[in-house]
Each structure stands twice: as C-alpha cells, then as structure tokens.
Amino acid sequence: MFDVEKIRLDFPILTKEIFGKPLVYLDNAATSQKPRQVIDALVEYYENFNANVHRGVHTLSMEATDRYEEAREKVSSFINSESSDLVIWTRNASESLNLVAYSWGEKNVHEGDEILLTPMEHHSNLVPWQELARRKNAVIKFIPMLENGTLDMDRVKELITERTVLVSAVHMSNALGTINPIKELAEEAHKLGAKILVDGAQSVPHMPTDVQELNCDFLAFSGHKMLGPTGIGALYVKEEILESMEPFLTGGEMVLEVSYEKASWADLPMKFEAGTPNIADSIALGSAVDYLNALGMGNVREHEKDMTAYALDRFRKADLEGLDLFGPDDPNIRGGVFSFNTPDVHPHDLGTFLDRIGIAVRTGHHCAMPLVRSLGVAATSRASFYLYNTKKEVDILVDGVTEALRYFRDGPK
Amino acid sequence: MHDLEDLYQEIVMDHNRRPRNFGELEDPTATADGFNPLCGDQVTLQLFLEDGVVSDVAFNGVGCAISKSSASMMTEELKGKTVEHAEKLFEAFRKMITRAPGESYDSELLGDLEILKGVSQYPARIKCATLAWHTLHSAIQDGNEVVSTE
Numbered sequence A: 001m002f003d004v005e006k007i008r009l010d011f012p013i014l015t016k017e018i019f020g021k022p023l024v025y026l027d028n029a030a031t032s033q034k035p036r037q038v039i040d041a042l043v044e045y046y047e048n049f050n051a052n053v054h055r056g057v058h059t060l061s062m063e064a065t066d067r068y069e070e071a072r073e074k075v076s077s078f079i080n081s082e083s084s085d086l087v088i089w090t091r092n093a094s095e096s097l098n099l100v101a102y103s104w105g106e107k108n109v110h111e112g113d114e115i116l117l118t119p120m121e122h123h124s125n126l127v128p129w130q131e132l133a134r135r136k137n138a139v140i141k142f143i144p145m146l147e148n149g150t151l152d153m154d155r156v157k158e159l160i161t162e163r164t165v166l167v168s169a170v171h172m173s174n175a176l177g178t179i180n181p182i183k184e185l186a187e188e189a190h191k192l193g194a195k196i197l198v199d200g201a202q203s204v205p206h207m208p209t210d211v212q213e214l215n216c217d218f219l220a221f222s223g224h225k226m227l228g229p230t231g232i233g234a235l236y237v238k239e240e241i242l243e244s245m246e247p248f249l250t251g252g253e254m255v256l257e258v259s260y261e262k263a264s265w266a267d268l269p270m271k272f273e274a275g276t277p278n279i280a281d282s283i284a285l286g287s288a289v290d291y292l293n294a295l296g297m298g299n300v301r302e303h304e305k306d307m308t309a310y311a312l313d314r315f316r317k318a319d320l321e322g323l324d325l326f327g328p329d330d331p332n333i334r335g336g337v338f339s340f341n342t343p344d345v346h347p348h349d350l351g352t353f354l355d356r357i358g359i360a361v362r363t364g365h366h367c368a369m370p371l372v373r374s375l376g377v378a379a380t381s382r383a384s385f386y387l388y389n390t391k392k393e394v395d396i397l398v399d400g401v402t403e404a405l406r407y408f409r410d411g412p413k
Numbered sequence B: 001m002h003d004l005e006d007l008y009q010e011i012v013m014d015h016n017r018r019p020r021n022f023g024e025l026e027d028p029t030a031t032a033d034g035f036n037p038l039c040g041d042q043v044t045l046q047l048f049l050e051d052g053v054v055s056d057v058a059f060n061g062v063g064c065a066i067s068k069s070s071a072s073m074m075t076e077e078l079k080g081k082t083v084e085h086a087e088k089l090f091e092a093f094r095k096m097i098t099r100a101p102g103e104s105y106d107s108e109l110l111g112d113l114e115i116l117k118g119v120s121q122y123p124a125r126i127k128c129a130t131l132a133w134h135t136l137h138s139a140i141q142d143g144n145e146v147v148s149t150e
C-alpha cells in the first residue's frame, strides 16, 4: 500500500516550518529530500565501516568494500543492467554525460558526424555535445518540438541519417515534465547504426527504468534526485561499448600495472573510477534504492501520475489571470513537473511570495535556457513533485499562486 | 504576512506598475546593458551627460518588481546630479542593500532610495535591486559595456 502520510514520517525535513508555515517542498526536480534510512546509512558507515576500498587486507577495508560493491549491485538491478560491471560511479548526471562526451565521443565522433538532441535538454546534456562538436567539427541537430511540449516524432526518421553517430535525449524533461518515447528513438537510432544516450536524471527517480527494455546504450543519472545524497551519480554503458572506451580520468584505483613509462587499465568498472571513490554516498544511495524498491517504482509512478492529473485539473480550473502552463496535458506522458508563466507577475516575485508562505518552488530558466527562451519568456516558475507530496499540497500551491497574483495586482489586503 | 511589505512597499509596487523614465533617449552619450543570468533580468541604461551632469536618463528591459522599481527610482534620483554624486549614490545604495543586520549606511544621502532597504533581508533578491546600479556604474566608467551580476 502506498501511504503518503506514512511515507512522510520517514523524512525528517518535512516537519520543518518556514516563516511559521509547514514546508511545502516542491523543488524536487532540483533535488529530493532524504529519508531517515538514507541519513542513517551515512552515519552508520562513518561510525562502523569507514575505510578505503579495494586496497586493504584488513577487515574494515573488506567490510567497506563489500558494502560499496553491494550498493553498486543494488543500483545495477534498479535499472535492470545486465551486470553491475556496467555501472560506473560518478559525482552526478553531469559528470556521467561528460564521461561519455570525452571517453566515447573523442574516439567515435569525427568531422561532419551528426549528434541529434532534443530542444528540451538540460544544459548538462547540451553543452558537453556543443563542446565536442566544436573540437571535432561535428554537427548538432535538434528534433523539433510540438506546441504541447512533445517531440515531433514524424521528423525523427528523416533527421537520423548515416551521418548520425549519437542520439542523446532526456527521458523526462526537468522543465516541461514531458516523458519522451525513448524506446522508439532507440529503435530509429539503431537502425542506422547510431548510439542512443538517455539522460535519466528525472526519469530514474520517478518511474521504473529498464535499460534492456529501453535498449539504450548509455544512461546517466544522479543519486541526489532519487532520495540519495549529493555527490554520487552513475553511468550505465552497454558492455561492448564500455569495453572499447578509453578511461576518462587516470590515476590510482583504475590501473592494473604501472611502470615509470606506462600503465595498463583495471577491469570494468574500475577502469573508469580513478582515485578514492565516494564510498559513503554510494552506500547511502544503495539505501535509497532499497527504500524505492520497498515502495515499488510502479507505485511511485502511479502516485505521481495521479498527482499530475489532479494538479493539471486544479491549474485549469483556478482563476489564474492568464497563467500559462507549459508541457503536455496528458498525465501518461508527463511527470509531476509544472512550469508556468504568470504574465503580470515575474517568477522571482512569485517565488519570494510563495516562500513566505512555506512553499519552495524554483524560478528561473531551470538550466534549460534555450528552451525557456523558445517559450517566449525570460524565466518560469516551476513546481515539481515527488513521492511524499500530497494533493493537499497541490491545493496549497494553487491557492498560493492565486493569492500572489491578487497581491501583486491589488497590493496587500 | 506583514514582513513581505518590507520588500514590496506601496511605492515599490507603484514604480513596478508605472516605471519612470522607461524607454529610450534620442542620442545618449553613454549606454550600458546589465544582465542577471540567474533569473533572466535584463536592463539597458542610457545617459545623456553634459559637463559631468546627468541631464537625461532612460532605462529599458525586463525584470521582476524589485529590479524594475529599483531602476525606475534610480533614474528619478539621477536627473540633474553630477557623475561624482551618482557614483557616491551607487556606493551608498550597494552598502545599504548588502549590509549585515545592524550595520549602518548613509540614509541622508540616499533619501527616497531608502525605500528599498528591506531588500537586505532577502539575500536572493539583492542582485535584482543592484542590477541597474551596476549598469549605471559601468555606463559611467566605460561608456558602453555589458555587465553581468554573476
């Protein structure tokens, strides 16, 4: 049973008050809150198992290594990877994406090659490709977007050509909530020999993810958006691709044998993990995965779909003076992300107003500047939901926005 | 929610709704653009300087209530003032907005601009209030510049 009120008890921060009002945390697309179980895992590690991994003969180091590798197993199963050797720890989705751009991109992208992206990419899945294209004289193309914030899939066939080496797409947009048809994109990419990368920063935390079912070649995501700590993320790469990739960073831990002249590389996945890794946070991310599994990712998605349908309805029915809500209006292809523009009130003013009544939303360009600009605005306000949010919080948000619009129109009552 | 009024005073709201000196000058002698990449606020400031005196000023752009009203109030204050006085106001204004609680500032010099003092309690909004002033500073210093609050 998915019992939100019971779930909320696991999150200590949710009892916090802001300016005397209960915190309504709606900035989950930026980072999620952490349950007690994850916080405890961090403390437990430092109190009982702290040691460096993969190098000690002593008991403590072996215990730390076991827990660290066990966490990798958990994350690997969570995305249904063929093997945990294909899951590389990184700091976050951004580092995962850069790893691919350098280790795979440097070797496989050549002059005149094409990289196909979507217009709704986070800067982290845009700038690394711009930079790679600049270094290689490669070309970046974009799949056009329809009015409702979904991709124009009719154009995909003509845009993927013999020249296309990579299709890189966000699974769930952090700015619009759109869930993109990755499986279809993967099929089209593979038909012409291109690889497909999935930016799962928003999808992995919010819906079941199966890399084999999606048939993706790369999947990047962050721990901190899925109940885990900051500073830990992961990259999944299909085995035959990973085998052929050169290391990203070099140094300790990632080598097999070193002479004064040269070195050979350790096996997967350590070949891609130079230096002492983020042991504590990996282990705590393992606990976050346990937590999500106990709830069931299918249930998490159902809860958020329900919330999304409710929020769409509330936004539509409220008297919101020309409020523009971006993104698809079908909860089946949308996550719990609501970006909107209020023509008469700047998002920054709205954000300050909502903060004073305890509501945390994000305002600005959401690290998707070109997209937000293409919507014809300089900034938007964004409310994003997670498994611990309630319909009552949707009501508080919609009422808060209504009140804010009145405040900026008529002044304080 | 009385404390929100420290920020959004009636005069601030009025400048937001009806910004003064909003538009463009015919032949400005100095122009600068200011940009806050964090929230997309953008301001263009134009000055007409004669013998070291600001004889006319106009601003243009998009922004929140704080940045718009701050720019509007600034332009009202500047007309007829010397460039040296404008720079002094910039320093005093910046001090007032970024001061620690309890720290003093030159309230006499600032006059009406003191209405924005409440911004100092809203760290996330400081850049909104100072954007126009930084832009003024660069227009005076360099004539033609793009400044960013980052």
Ligand SMILES: Cc1ncc(COP(=O)(O)O)c(C=O)c1O
Residues within 6 Å of the ligand: A029, A030, A092, A093, A094, A095, A122, A124, A125, A170, A172, A173, A174, A199, A201, A202, A222, A367
């Ligand atoms: C869709 C998407 N991709 C990538 C990222 C980057 O994640 P991180 O900042 O954890 O590297 C984010 C986070 O905001 C995101 O929403």
